[in-house]
Each structure stands twice: as structure tokens, then as C-alpha cells.
Amino acid sequence: MSLLSIAAVAAAGATAGWLGSLLGIGGGVFLVPLLNAGLGFDFRVAAATGLMTVIATSSAVSANTAGRNLINLRLGMVLEVASALGGLIAGYTVERLTKHTLSLLFAVVTAAIAALMVSRLDKRNVLAADVDPGALGGRFYDADSGRDVTYRVKRLPLGMLASLLAGAVSGTLGIGGGILKVPILNAWCGVPMRAAAATSALMIGVTAAASAPQYYARGDINPPIAAAAVLGVMLGSHLGLWFSGRTRVKWLKVLMAIVLAAVSALYFRRAFLE
Amino acid sequence: MNDERNDRLDRLETTLGHLLRTGVMSAAACLALGLIVSMAAGSTPLATTILKVGLVILMVTPLMRVVVSLVAYARMRDWFFVGTTLLVFAMLVVAWMLKP
Numbered sequence: 001m002s003l004l005s006i007a008a009v010a011a012a013g014a015t016a017g018w019l020g021s022l023l024g025i026g027g028g029v030f031l032v033p034l035l036n037a038g039l040g041f042d043f044r045v046a047a048a049t050g051l052m053t054v055i056a057t058s059s060a061v062s063a064n065t066a067g068r069n070l071i072n073l074r075l076g077m078v079l080e081v082a083s084a085l086g087g088l089i090a091g092y093t094v095e096r097l098t099k100h101t102l103s104l105l106f107a108v109v110t111a112a113i114a115a116l117m118v119s120r121l122d123k124r125n126v127l128a129a130d131v132d133p134g135a136l137g138g139r140f141y142d143a144d145s146g147r148d149v150t151y152r153v154k155r156l157p158l159g160m161l162a163s164l165l166a167g168a169v170s171g172t173l174g175i176g177g178g179i180l181k182v183p184i185l186n187a188w189c190g191v192p193m194r195a196a197a198a199t200s201a202l203m204i205g206v207t208a209a210a211s212a213p214q215y216y217a218r219g220d221i222n223p224p225i226a227a228a229a230v231l232g233v234m235l236g237s238h239l240g241l242w243f244s245g246r247t248r249v250k251w252l253k254v255l256m257a258i259v260l261a262a263v264s265a266l267y268f269r270r271a272f273l274e
Numbered sequence: 275m276n277d278e279r280n281d282r283l284d285r286l287e288t289t290l291g292h293l294l295r296t297g298v299m300s301a302a303a304c305l306a307l308g309l310i311v312s313m314a315a316g317s318t319p320l321a322t323t324i325l326k327v328g329l330v331i332l333m334v335t336p337l338m339r340v341v342v343s344l345v346a347y348a349r350m351r352d353w354f355f356v357g358t359t360l361l362v363f364a365m366l367v368v369a370w371m372l373k374p
Contacts, residue, residue, distance in 0.1 A: 003313060052332060059298035059335050066291025073283060073290070077343065077358050084365040092372060135354075139280075205294075205336040206362060212333050213369045223325035224312055227305035230332065234302060 006228045008039055013053060013232020020057070020233075021240030023253060024197065026204065027233050028054050028175030029113055032106070033263045035229070037270075043102050044094065045222060048215035050174025051208045052226045053233040057176065058205030060234060062198075069140035070198035072191070075153055078136065079163040080203050083181075084210040086167025091211025094172050095218065100271050106173055107267035113179050114260035117253050120183060138195060154190040163203070171211030176204040279350065286346045290339050297335030304328030337366045 012034040013027075020027030028050040035046035065071055097105075133139055137152040153159070162184040166177035178200040185196040215221055308325035315321065340363045347355040 006309065006313070052329060055332050055336060056298055056301070059294040059332075063291045063295035063298065066294070067284075067288045069284065069287070071287055073287060073343065074355060077355060077362060080362045081358060081365075084362050088365050088369050091369060092374070095374065206340060206366065209333055209336040210365055210369045214372065214374050216329070216333070217372075218374045221329065223322055223329060224309060224317070226329055227309050227325050230305055231302060231309070234298075 005039070006224055009035065009049075009225050010228040010232035012039065013229040014236035014239075015232075017053070017057070017233035017236025017238075018240040019236075019256060021237035023117070023256060025113070025117070025179045026054065026057055026176035026201075027237065028170075028173075029110060029179075029260065031229065031233065032174050033110075033266070037263075037266060041225070042220075043099060043106075044215070044218075044220045045225070047094070047172070047174025048212070048220040049222075049226050049229045051170070051212045051215060052221065053230050054170065054174070054176045054208040055205050055212065056230045056234055057237060058201055058203075058208070060237070061201045062205070065198045065201065068198075069138065070195050071202050072136070072138045072195055072199045073202075075136045075138070075159075075191070076199045076203050078156070079159055079181075079199075080206050082160040083163040083167035083170075083177075083203055083207040086164040086169075087171040087207045087210035090168045090171025091214035094211075094214075097172070102172070103267045103271035105169075107264045107271060109169055109173060109175070109180075110260045110264040110267065114257040114264065116179055116183055117257045117260070137190075140192075140195060142192075142194070149192055151190055151192055151195065155188050159185055159189045167207045167210070170204065170207050177207070178204055279352075282346070282350055286343065289346075290342060293339060293342060294335060297331060297338065301328045301332035301335065304331060337363070340366060 012031060016027035016031035016034060019030050031053060032046045032050045035041045035049055036043050062071060131150055131152045133150050134152045136156065137150065139148055139150045142149045162181040166181040169175065169180060170177035182196045182200050185191040186193050304324055305328035308321050308328055311318070311324060312321035340359060344356065344359040344363060347359055
């Protein structure tokens with residue numbers, strides 16, 4: 001593996017990690033097209049590399065969030081039954097999918113993520129009144145409002161279904177899939193935004209760990225490339241966190257939604273014209 | 275009872291945080307070392323081994339998180355979550371065992 005390609009992959013990782021942490025959606029959705037369409041790696045190699053960075057991001061982010069009660073461990077474990085199952089099935093079946101199908105799936109998912117990003121520009125925490133958290137709910141101190149927030153989980157089967165789909169998408173395309181389930185947990189299952197995001201960040205590690213071994217066993221993981229991508233993403237997301245306190249991200253979200261729409265168009269083109 | 279359970283969950287969250295940090299940092303150290311060795315000496319078996327150790331540590335860290343949670347729920351005698359965590363653990367083990 002040449003020095004140049006390692007440097008290019010590390011730079012792609014840093015860019016994806018920086019954008020991902022700035023936007024709060026994880027960098028996989030930027031890394032996979034950068035590796036596949038940008039640097040010419042096979043889609044499965046790009047997805048396998050993406051999964052390794054997803055695990056690293058999950059562990060690093062959760063290590064930083066832990067201790068603030070934002071991560072709902074019990075809800076996370078219940079949802080992981082579904083998301084890990086989705087990841088496991090995807091990791092096993094992905095080699096049976098054609099390039100056409102993978103391109104089409106990636107096009108649809110990036111379009112959905114772009115739409116979600118724009119539609120949730122002004123999303124605030126849902127702050128419930130004091131309720132009994134029940135078996136799966138939680139309580140955390142919300143710094144924005146300066147008080148304890150208690151929430152109860154509603155419509156668990158819907159959350160499980162969203163987790164199963166997010167897990168299958170993650171294992172097939174090499175992205176974390178958090179942005180696909182966080183809006184559902186927040187809007188329909190009653191989980192406040194910050195708790196949903198923190199719980200999802202923990203979950204994507206186990207989800208990716210259910211499909212990554214299959215990629216590893218097939219030889220889709222190129223060690224120096226994966227190493228460069230993981231280190232790049234870790235560095236980039238660190239920089240992103242450092243900036244996010246001082247930049248307004250709204251315009252960036254709109255800009256990146258446009259970029260993702262363009263990526264989606266590119267993959268639609270690949271699916272139908274190539 | 276409820277407060278005690280919450281205290282235990284708080285402690286578990288902190289423990290898991292330390293575990294995840296240790297896992298991801300030791301993986302990153304191996305990956306960085308492996309990259310440096312492979313850039314200095316080419317793709318030698320040593321460089322590849324160090325890189326693979328880093329990647330395996332990375333992939334096994336979430337599995338360790340599940341194992342530690344399993345022990346914690348068993349100590350709390352919270353059998354519903356012991357069962358749930360066992361299911362997740364079983365799927366991660368199957369992911370390693372399945373022949374692609």
C-alpha cells in the first residue's frame with residue numbers, strides 16, 4: 001500500500017470525522033462515498049472500512065458521554081437485540097447483493113439522510129413533565145434548562161423496528177445509521193434528543209461489531225487502509241467537537257444536505273447508467 | 275430499591291465508559307504503531323500483525339462492553355436484562371463464528 005493512498009485515506013477519514021461530529025450524525029455517510037467514488041475502492045472495502053470507523057466513533061463518543069446519565073443503558077440493550085440482528089443478517093448477506101443494488105440502496109439512504117437533516121434543523125429537546133420513568137425510561141440533568149428531565153419510553157416495538165432497519169442499513173452500507181433511528185426515538189418513542197443521540201452512539205458500536213467480523217473474515221478489511229481511516233476519523237471528530245461549541249451549524253447542515261443530495265444522485269446514476 | 279438500582283446503573287455507565295476508552299485508545303495505539311512500522315519497513319508480517327491486533331481490539335471492545343453489562347445485570351439479579359444482554363452477546367459471538 002503506497003504512502004500516498006494511506007495519506008489520502010487518512011485525509012478522507014479526517015474530513016468525514018470532522019463533518020460527522022460537527023453535524024452530530026457520525027462520519028460514515030461521508031467516508032464511504034469518499035473511499036468508493038472518490039478514491040476508487042470497491043464498495044465492500046469502503047463499507048468495511050466505514051464499519052471500523054463506526055466502532056471507533058461509538059467507543060470514543062460513549063467514553064466521553066458516560067457518567068452524565070444521558071446513555072440509557074437498558075433501553076440501548078433492548079434496542080441492540082434488534083439492531084445487532086439487523087447488522088448480523090446484513091453482514092452475512094451483503095456479498096450476495098450486486099453493485100447495482102448496493103448503489104441504489106446507498107442512493108436512497110443518502111437522500112433520506114439529507115431530507116432528515118433539513119427537516120430537523122430547529123429540533124429542540126422534548127422536555128416532558130415529571131413522569132414515572134417505568135422500566136426503560138431514564139432521568140438526566142439537562143444543562144440547557146438547568147433541571148432534571150425524566151422520560152418514559154413509548155411505542156417500544158416501533159423503536160425496535162427502526163433499530164432493526166438501522167442495523168441492516170449499517171451492516172450493508174458501512175455507516176452508523178444513527179440518524180435513521182434517533183429521529184424516531186425522539187419523535188415517536190418519547191426519548192429526549194440528547195438521550196436518544198447518546199444511546200444511539202453507544203448502540204452503533206455493537207451493531208457494527210455484529211457485521212464487521214464477517215467483512216473481516218472475507219478479507220474486505222485492508223489493515224493499513226482501515227488503520228488510516230480509523231485514526232483519521234478519530235482526529236477529525238475530535239476537531240469537530242472542539243469547533244462545534246463555537247460555530248453555528250445550521251448553514252453547514254443545509255450545505256451538507258446539498259452535498260449528500262449530490263452523492264445520492266451520483267449513486268442513482270451508478271445504479272441505473274453503469 | 276429504585277434509588278439503589280439507579281446508583282448501580284450510574285456506576286455501570288462509568289465503568290463502561292472507562293472500558294470503552296481503554297479499548298479504543300489501545301486499538302488506536304496499535305493502529306498508529308502498525309502504520310509507522312509499515313511506512314518505515316514496508317508491509318512486513320510484523321506491521322500487518324500489529325495492525326490486525328489493533329483492528330481486533332477495536333471490534334472486540336463492544337463485545338467486552340456487553341460481557342461487563344451481563345455480569346452487572348446478573349449481580350443486580352435483573353433477569354430480564356440478563357436475558358436481553360445474553361441475546362445480544364449470542365449474536366456477536368455468532369458474527370465471529372459464521373463462515374461467510
